[in-house]
Amino acid sequence: MSSRLLDIVIKSLPKILIPGLKYTIPLTLVSFALGLLIAIIVAVTRVMKIKVLSWFFRFYVWVFRGTPMLVQLFIIFYGLPKIGLNIPRIPSAIIAFSLNVGAYASETIRGSVLAVSKSQTEGAIACGLTLWQSIVYIVLPQAIKNCVPALFNTFISLVKDTSLAANITIEEMFMATQRIVAVTYEPLVLYIEVAFIYLLFSTALSYLQKFAEGRLTYRTRKADAQ
Amino acid sequence: MIKLQGLYKSFGGKTILNGIDLEVSKGETVAVIGPSGAGKSTALRCINLLEKPDKGRLTIGEDSYDFEKITPKDILKIRQSTAMVFQNFSLYENKTALQNITLPLIKAKKYSKEKAIESALENLKAVGLLDRKDYYPSQLSGGQQQRVGIARALALKPEVILFDEPTSALDPEKVKDVLEIIKRISRERITSVIVTHELEFAMDVADKVVFLADGLVVEEGSPREVLKNPKDPRTLRFLGHFADKLEYVI
Numbered sequence: 001m002s003s004r005l006l007d008i009v010i011k012s013l014p015k016i017l018i019p020g021l022k023y024t025i026p027l028t029l030v031s032f033a034l035g036l037l038i039a040i041i042v043a044v045t046r047v048m049k050i051k052v053l054s055w056f057f058r059f060y061v062w063v064f065r066g067t068p069m070l071v072q073l074f075i076i077f078y079g080l081p082k083i084g085l086n087i088p089r090i091p092s093a094i095i096a097f098s099l100n101v102g103a104y105a106s107e108t109i110r111g112s113v114l115a116v117s118k119s120q121t122e123g124a125i126a127c128g129l130t131l132w133q134s135i136v137y138i139v140l141p142q143a144i145k146n147c148v149p150a151l152f153n154t155f156i157s158l159v160k161d162t163s164l165a166a167n168i169t170i171e172e173m174f175m176a177t178q179r180i181v182a183v184t185y186e187p188l189v190l191y192i193e194v195a196f197i198y199l200l201f202s203t204a205l206s207y208l209q210k211f212a213e214g215r216l217t218y219r220t221r222k223a224d225a226q
Numbered sequence: 227m228i229k230l231q232g233l234y235k236s237f238g239g240k241t242i243l244n245g246i247d248l249e250v251s252k253g254e255t256v257a258v259i260g261p262s263g264a265g266k267s268t269a270l271r272c273i274n275l276l277e278k279p280d281k282g283r284l285t286i287g288e289d290s291y292d293f294e295k296i297t298p299k300d301i302l303k304i305r306q307s308t309a310m311v312f313q314n315f316s317l318y319e320n321k322t323a324l325q326n327i328t329l330p331l332i333k334a335k336k337y338s339k340e341k342a343i344e345s346a347l348e349n350l351k352a353v354g355l356l357d358r359k360d361y362y363p364s365q366l367s368g369g370q371q372q373r374v375g376i377a378r379a380l381a382l383k384p385e386v387i388l389f390d391e392p393t394s395a396l397d398p399e400k401v402k403d404v405l406e407i408i409k410r411i412s413r414e415r416i417t418s419v420i421v422t423h424e425l426e427f428a429m430d431v432a433d434k435v436v437f438l439a440d441g442l443v444v445e446e447g448s449p450r451e452v453l454k455n456p457k458d459p460r461t462l463r464f465l466g467h468f469a470d471k472l473e474y475v476i
Contacts, residue, residue: 123316128306128334
């Protein structure tokens, strides 16, 4: 690598990393947290077969899983102002991302809830707990534990998908890189550089996943001897 | 006092229970026996509404319910005044032995945390598992899990404990421990209904034996009457060689 290239790589590093810390990471964390909340509500509602709500959520999952996230972003940010709904860019991105995570993760969680043995609910309601209590204290904790690997899939996807926010004028890592490329005209090294930073973030999440799984499985590990 | 009258239940057009009457006096232990598929477990599970009966009446203490007009509030009340010991234990996998007992005490019976823990420890001690209080169900053997299940039921201080084949899923050598504990419960005059295949045990602990076949109570009475001098041909057939075995048990 020539010294000019090396110079560009080093000088651009903070210019890419700072938007990453400023936008990519907060966008990911906030959207994932909100998305998870939506997912739990949708999953439980659908498992409980609550009438109108359940139908509505099915429709929601259908729409958000079936259309590109980029299109959703454009509709929210560029489309909605046409009917007087002006949502600033950051909230627009958060709405699109969390609704997307919510749709995908709700199916993951719904599957895990259904996989928790019926005897767990029976054991709870037979002791006088309400159905809601048994879901909150017994079923959901087990369901979430079982779908940690799948949820981290969604989480890691989201880190990368935040790059779509560049399309609605959010200066996250990818847009920052594009700007530097426009000036230096070094697309190869710079895009590899930003790819490497995404990889770094994703790897950090993989470690977090390992840690989370370790924490959760420790409690249910089989004892060696009785 | 628990009273079932005209309990009727069908699954998908197939009649399982065809008008069952059952009465359990306070402090009494009633054993429900019968061939597989007779509806024993279904009848038991109708008492705490884990199965929703089609027709019939249930009386628990002062309260009487018509199954056809039962409300969610009634169901909760019934479940809070009964407890069940399951064939497959049904301990909460995400809770320790101690928490398995304290959770329903705190959430359903509204005990304070301290009081719940005190009661849980006392009941774990009664089933000999005080040293396993912080173990998760997966870390306990089947016999130990069932003992926790019994401790959980006892701690609830219910009107009646419903035992649904409590030893069917256990290794033969663990069956005895669990039966010993149930026998002790019976001696303490805690009202219980036990669905069981352990006929000798039924003979030993029950005040009353009910024989169920084809969704009906075919025979009921003292263990001696039902097990030693059965009148109905179905009881005779079911007891078959067991009657010979009884000679040296008694």
